[in-house]
Amino acid sequence: MWLSLLLTGLVRGLVGAQPRWIGCRPAPTLRVYFANHTSHMDTLALWCALPVELRATTRPVAARDYWSGGGLKSYIATRGFNALFIERAPENREQDPLAPLDEALARGESLIIFPEGTRRAQALPSAFKSGIFHLATRHPEAEFVPVYLDNLYRSMPKGTLLPVPLTCSVRFGTPLALQAGEEKTHFLERARQAVVDLV
């Protein structure tokens, strides 16, 4: 708990992380927040932008190979923001990589995902990987909320450890649902466009 408070305090002081609820209101409904990914601060910034009562039931999805190596990083990820780990590398997978996400959603926990898969040093998100499509197919009960994080790629670009203080806003868009018979590529592009529309 104290670690969460420390982290949110730091994030607020450094990058503000002011929420802008443009297309929806904060609500305890089952949600998958999906955002552009440009820095290590992304997960924390989005998480801090949520009202405190929603944070308890919202799990940021983090790459196991990066975040759970032990030490400070994994301590922060597990104790600080209650991360849910997934396996990125195919050779390490023993089960469906999305299985932990399915279980979390089944428990009623909302998720934070970054469908680009890795960080990009640019204002606009690149193409989405297909994980979000599979989640949307399996979980029609969840709202898929596009989120745009601005400025963070300037604050803490890839390869750096110390964030430059910059005011960042976290913009929440209108929830998206998979349409009947919608093609994978079509949905992925529509989801990406929903994030771009918030720029």
Add this chain to the structure above:
Amino acid sequence: MSMQEKFYWLFGGILALLSVASSIGFILHRRAQRAGGSATIDNLNARVRAWWVMVAIIAVNFFLGKNATVVLFAVASAFALREFVTLTPTRRGDYLPLVVSFYVLLPVQYWLIADGWYNLFAIFLPVYGFLALPVLAATGGDTEDFLARVTKLQWGLMITVYCISYAPALLLVEVPGYSAQHQNLLLMIYLLTVVQLSDVLQYVFGKLFGKHKIAPNVSPSKTVEGFVGGGLSAVGIGAALWWITPFAPLQAAGMAAVIVLAGFLGGLALSAVKRSLGAKDWGSMIEGHGGMLDRLDSVSFAAPVFFHLTRYFFEP
């Protein structure tokens, strides 16, 4: 009168003024509600509420003393620099100069005040910060818009750190018969009071009587009536507050006039900068006012001038 007593009298006055402002705001709000509400009145009330908070912070800080004052202004500078950098386009190659500005140059500048090292304080950023930034930026290896990028960062650092740091630097001035009793905190509060009252009164006079815009393209809210009415009132109040300063009443009036003029010009110049960066406000952290720099723009110009005049004429 002891310094503590002077402080209580001054803050008693400010609290009375804020109470009047809140009451007027409440009545206007009730009246506007019947007419369907007014954005101007809502903004006015938000501004007054924010003033209560800012006055409370300065009051608490007064009792905590010199080092707390230095830290308070260092934090304010950091927020102002954050706003400036947010509105300024930066590239990947600017990362190192940005990190050094926030985590080295800014703390050192304020540490020099806490340490009382005036000679280095005065040249640290204008000379060494100025020289270091282009070197650090060059290591980024990106020459696209290089001069413009470095210049903007130098400019932001000078305004938000160097110029604003002159307000707590007033603690370093040695005025015989005044500084020995640790009254310099009051001198700094005098500067802040005159600058901010001048801004507030220019806003009030402008809203009530404003007709002729001074610089419609740069700062549409500045009017001749607002500047003259608000400025003269602020000079009057500045003169009436001579007893918290080392100045005689007429000297206090002169100082207040300089503070008001410098503050006005600072607001004008920074408004032009802000608009050239494509924004109306520097940020949104102070409700009703905009950003930190919207509140400190006039201080950044008035503080160095007030500091130098005090040091030149009142330090033996």
